[in-house]
Amino acid sequence: MRWTLKPKPEAHKVEALKEALQVNTLVASLLIQRGIESYEEAKQFFRPSLDDLHDPYLMKDMTLAVERIKSALALKENILVYGDYDVDGTTAVALMSSYLRTRTASVATYIPDRYKEGYGISFEGIDFACDNDFSLVIALDCGIKAVDKIKYAKERGIDFIICDHHRPGEHIPEAIAVLDPKQNDCKYPYKELCGCGVGFKLVQALAEKEGKTMEDLIPYLDLVAIAIGADMVPITGENRIMAYVGLQVINSLPRVGIQALIAQIKKSELTITDVVFIIAPRINAAGRMKHGDHAVALLTETKYDLAAQYAAEIERFNLDRRDTDKQITEEALTQIEVLKEQSRYTTVVYNESWHKGVIGIVASRLTETYYRPTLVFTKSGDKLAASARSVSGFDVYNALEACSDYIEQFGGHKYAAGLTLREENYEAFKQTFEDVVSRTIDKHLLMPEIKIDAKIQLKEIDAKLWRIIKQFAPFGPGNMTPIFMTDDLIDTGYGRCVGDDKTHLRLTVTGANTDNHKFVAIGFGMGDKLEMVSTGQPFSTVYSIDENEWQGHLSLQLKLRDIKAQNNG
Incomplete structure (x- = not known):
């Protein structure tokens, strides 16, 4: 492994913080490395407060989103809360639907089928909304690239509000409102919210208009904390505040679905690490092995006995997921050895029978083994689908963008992405991806740091x-x-x-x-x-x-x- 000693902070800054906080040199240095240079910043760091969350109306289109929801509530319209099938998406759907149900009974949820519909907003989902008289859809943790889907929905008389945190494409969908702090013209001060976090900001904005305080919203932060941990977004700024308070909720008075999960694992006090490695995989297992609806049902249930049944069911999915990902990882490692591809700058493997629900986990394991930008492909309908994972310091999203001639659809983050392509383009894509990475990656990044x-x-x-x-x-x-x-x-x-x-x-x-x-x-x-x-x-x-x-x-x-x-x- 490559050891990198961080540069020492400037001596005068260390001395000033030591004096202000009455701490030793080591503690002052650790704080400055985290961007904390004053008494006030240290106070916010050590005592995270909901008072320090930003005004939700600083986010582009927030007023439009709130006004459309208020109109839907006043007219008793049917509202469909739509979200991705992973932890971030299912927690966001549970949060939004739970809040809206305190205002109206005309709310339903929709999670796309990972295998039949794939990631994000689907034509099937829009048809479902149309057939069941939903005039407003609130999409969470997806939608920022769904230009054609939103156009189709508009033609069918359905309004969309998009709450996403992924990078936008060249064109923004023509929805009623698009909430995504990563839009170039969005002036929201904090850019690293997860999808559930963006959903929470919408709830915060709605609650504000209804005369509610932040105290009223604390019970929803258990879901936000789980999403923050699972989605690996930075635990800085607003995310740190919401994760901090959300963990307190998880450890004191979580919703019954989370109580049921905690009862299974028999742990008294959960940290964010426990959320990432114990809670999140179980919630994720529903969408991976069966359907994300199971996770939403667990997280929105109000009766403990039923929640315990859902949690037991989800635990069975999780055990299946473990066995499946272990088997596929072994097969992928064998494939790499047989093809003698260890010397490449990338790891790209494919088997048409691999379970689509676990290829992301397998990609992570292969990245840990070979420490290369990694893609794991499987067959999905008439196309190939892949999960991408990267090494620290290398932007795999940008690398995929450079291969877009061969890709049907892709989206994601710097370190994790998903894509689909036609089978006939697989070999050309694989070589182009290798060429792009070998040309652009700093070779130091191929050794764990x-x-x-x-x-x-x-x-x-x-x-x-x-x-x-x-x-x-x-x-x-x-x-x-x-x-x-x-x-x-x-x-x-x-x-x-x-x-x-x-x-x-x-x-x-x-x-x-x-x-x-x-x-x-x-x-x-x-x-x-x-x-x-x-x-x-x-x-x-x-x-x-x-x-x-x-x-x-x-x-x-x-x-x-x-x-x-x-x-x-």
């Missing part, structure tokens, strides 16, 4: 530092767990491999020279490093600080990210 916040000594780690670091949470993109580096360490002789398969490493480290502080260090999947650290020679480590509870006793430990022999730098 660990970004290190600070180089410290073990004696700087104490309970006070840990208390402050815990207040940096919730962690995620834009606000990652602080990572430290320490040189001149040795194992005290207790190093061993642990775990059922002995693949993990447990050490007790101390300074080789003057620093005789000792810490237990755990390295998951790092059992192969035991021989190196057992020589008695000093080594360097990169790690985060963690808390370990054993028989009721709490102690600090190091969570290892990498180890290098001292002479290897």
Whole structure:
């Protein structure tokens, strides 16, 4: 792995913040690296407040959206809440429909079938709205590129409000209102909302007109926090505030559907990491293995007994998903080995029988294995569909745009995207994608990077530092767990491999020279490093600080990210 030590912040800024907050140099430096340079910014960071959310009416078309919904409510029109089948989409649909049902009974939800309709707004969905007398559709986490679909809806007398956060194409759909902070002419101050976040801003704007306060909207933030974690948007600005408060809701008084999920996993206090790796995969499993409607039903249910049944059903989908993605990952790895494509700058694999619902997960696993921009294709109707994943620092969306001659449809983000193409264009696309990436990628990006916040000594780690670091949470993109580096360490002789398969490493480290502080260090999947650290020679480590509870006793430990022999730098 490539170790990159972040530049030290300017000394005068560190001194000024130290003085303002009465903290040490290390804490002041960590804060400045996160863009926090004043007492006021630090106060907002450590005490996230809903009062600091932006005025929703700063978003382009917000007034138009609110006025159209108010008109629909006044005239008792039927409203269809439409959303994507992933976590961001299903939580957004649950949020919007839950809120609107406090105002009218004329609300229904629609999640497109991943296999029959594909991603986003579909002609089938518009026909459903028309056939069932829905005159207004609110689309969440999709729609920004649905120019032809919105035109079709207009011809059928259906109005659309689009709430999306994906990058717009060259043309914007002619909907009644298009809420997307990534539009070039949208002046909204925060650009990194997820789809559910954009939906929440619309609810906030509606509530404001109805004389409600932010306190009234807190119960909806459990859904927003889950979407923020699952969609991997930056946990900065508004996202951090909503994730922070949303986690409090999840851990104190979540909606019954989330209660039912938590009851299955038997965990007392959930972090954003638990949301990403435990809650989100279960919600996602519905759309991957069966239908996103199941997730919406769970998240909008008000009776616990029914929610528990839905949660059990979703857990079965999740177990199926695990088995399927494990099998496909093994097949994809074999395909790469057989084709001897490890030396390419990209990983592109295809099998017509692979389950469309898990190719995104498989793409992520292949990216972890080979650390290349990755595409996993399967057959979808008469076309091929793919999920794309990228490596840190490389914009796969831009790379796909450069291959658009061969693509039918695509959309997404810098690090994750989806696309469809005709089967006859697969080989030409594959080669063009390889050519584009090989020509444009910085070769350093093909080696996984660990970004290190600070180089410290073990004696700087104490309970006070840990208390402050815990207040940096919730962690995620834009606000990652602080990572430290320490040189001149040795194992005290207790190093061993642990775990059922002995693949993990447990050490007790101390300074080789003057620093005789000792810490237990755990390295998951790092059992192969035991021989190196057992020589008695000093080594360097990169790690985060963690808390370990054993028989009721709490102690600090190091969570290892990498180890290098001292002479290897």
